[in-house]
Amino acid sequence: MKRLFAACLLVVFAAPGALRAQVGYPPAQSPYRDLEFRQELTPYAGWFAASKDPAGVAPQSGPLIGLRYEARVGGPAQLSVRAARIFSERTVVDPTKPVGTRRSAAESWPLYTADVNLTINLTGQKSIRHLVPVVSGGIGIASDFKGDEDVGGYKFGTSFAFLFGGGVRWVPGGRFALRFDVTDHLYEIDYPDAYLLPLNGNVAVVSGTGRGSWQHNAAITLGASYQFFR
Secondary structure: OHHHHHHHHHHHHHHHHHHHHHHOOOHHHOOEEEOOOOEEEEEEEEEEEOOOOOOOOOOOOEEEEEEEEEEEEEOOEEEEEEEEEEOOEEOOEOOOOOHHHOEOOOEEOOEEEEEEEEEEEOOOOEEEOOEEEEEEEEEEEEEOOOOOOOOOOOOOOEEEEEEEEEEEEEOOOOOEEEEEEEEEEEEEEEOOHHHOOOHHHOOOOOOOOOOEEEEEEEEEEEEEEEEEOO
16 A cells, blocks of 8 residues: 555656646747847847828928847836938929919938837747737837928928837747838827818818828837847
């Protein structure tokens, strides 16, 4: 009886360990890898898909380049700072002219963005098969750094922006990695009074809207990261 009891205890306590060994992965074959580095610097490029505002005078879609710095702040969270230049164009509108001639040809109009974001790794401080899906949110600005109004009284100026998005990092091991991100830049376009009134008997530039219009603008980017500080 004592021998049978001892054998039963051995089975009870040894079985979980045996099952874990069967269910788990040997370290060399595990799909999970710890993220070794705490900071990274990422030059990136992509496309800025700007929404068309009701008046059609805001900076338009175009290619972009930028730089991102990111540092781990605790748990699965990283704090990132980004700055980018968008090679945009925009159209100038003169509301005093007839509808058919009030728009000029599109001209080069660079747009700049800067923001601070909190990024969350959905797999914690590990990659799964070298991939790390992420979500992010933050605040920033979008600016053309031009202080003067155009002939129609409009200027883009500097606008406060809300940001949110997601993406995936590819971390193959070592100091270099790749990342793909899609980020929504939400900012307001403000129109002058001249756009809202029918001047010289003309149709107003915009109607049925107020002075402000909030627009969603997507940035689709691919970057190469250099990681440092373990």
